[in-house]
Amino acid sequence: DVLMTQTPVSLPVSLGGQVSISCRSSQSLVHSDGNTYLHWYLQKPGQSPQLLIYRVSNRFSGVPDRFSGSGSGTDFTLKISRVEPEDLGVYYCLQSTHFPLTFGSGTKLEIK
Amino acid sequence: EVQLQQSGPELRRPGSSVKLSCKASGYSITDYLMHWVKHRPEHGLEWIGWIDPEDGETKYAQKFQSKATLTADTSSNTAYMQLSSLTSEDTATYFCASTGVFAYWGQGTLVTVSS
Numbered sequence: 440d441v442l443m444t445q446t447p448v449s450l451p452v453s454l455g456g457q458v459s460i461s462c463r464s465s466q467s468l469v470h471s472d473g474n475t476y477l478h479w480y481l482q483k484p485g486q487s488p489q490l491l492i493y494r495v496s497n498r499f500s501g502v503p504d505r506f507s508g509s510g511s512g513t514d515f516t517l518k519i520s521r522v523e524p525e526d527l528g529v530y531y532c533l534q535s536t537h538f539p540l541t542f543g544s545g546t547k548l549e550i551k
Numbered sequence: 552e553v554q555l556q557q558s559g560p561e562l563r564r565p566g567s568s569v570k571l572s573c574k575a576s577g578y579s580i581t582d583y584l585m586h587w588v589k590h591r592p593e594h595g596l597e598w599i600g601w602i603d604p605e606d607g608e609t610k611y612a613q614k615f616q617s618k619a620t621l622t623a624d625t626s627s628n629t630a631y632m633q634l635s636s637l638t639s640e641d642t643a644t645y646f647c648a649s650t651g652v653f654a655y656w657g658q659g660t661l662v663t664v665s666s
Binding site for chain 2: 476478480482487488489490493494499531533535538539540541542543544545
């Protein structure tokens with residue numbers, strides 16, 4: 440199985456600040472079709488996960504441009520600028536290039 | 552508007568089984584794969600498997616191969632997951648999620664396994 444190593448585990452942030460979350464895979468996430476199936480989700484307390492970024496860098500409908508994704512191969516980053524209270528929760532990366540699909544272990548964004 | 556409405560919380564005894572439902576509205580379930588995901592706060596998210604409601608094809612993570620059975624009823628636009636031989640390790644919230652990038656999620660069903 441592809442291991443998704445997500446860091447940090449916990450991320451204290453000041454409102455209005457900027458943060459980065461890293462997700463590294465144990466093997467390349469480039470699919471044979473040329474696409475890279477790495478996605479990012481936010482799970483707010485007591486809610487379902489919600490899609491933020493799909494295929495590395497594409498913001499889902501309604502997601503603010505404060506969220507951006509980048510990376511390639513095995514190394515990926517989610518950046519959040521001008522952090523707002525609604526951004527707090529646990530962030531997960533997911534790879535769907537290889538079977539079985541695997542999630543990162545999560546990064547908890549909390550107020551400093 | 553796409554919505555996935557999951558069935559309510561379940562309490563089961565060890566060794567029993569449970570069947571969860573996920574009713575889609577705003578689109579036909581045959582349009583996309585339906586995934587199921589397990590969530591335990593101390594373990595994060597785990598992918599269980601997917602079903603293609605159009606032809607019933609399923610694919611499971613090996614860990615859940617003998618635990619979960621995915622089905623779909625196109626007439627009611629509903630997907631189902633049955634969990635068998637329940638143990639305390641199956642106590643979790645289970646989500647259904649639709650499209651290849653998990654764009655839409657149900658609200659989750661809490662399954663508690665306790666004697």
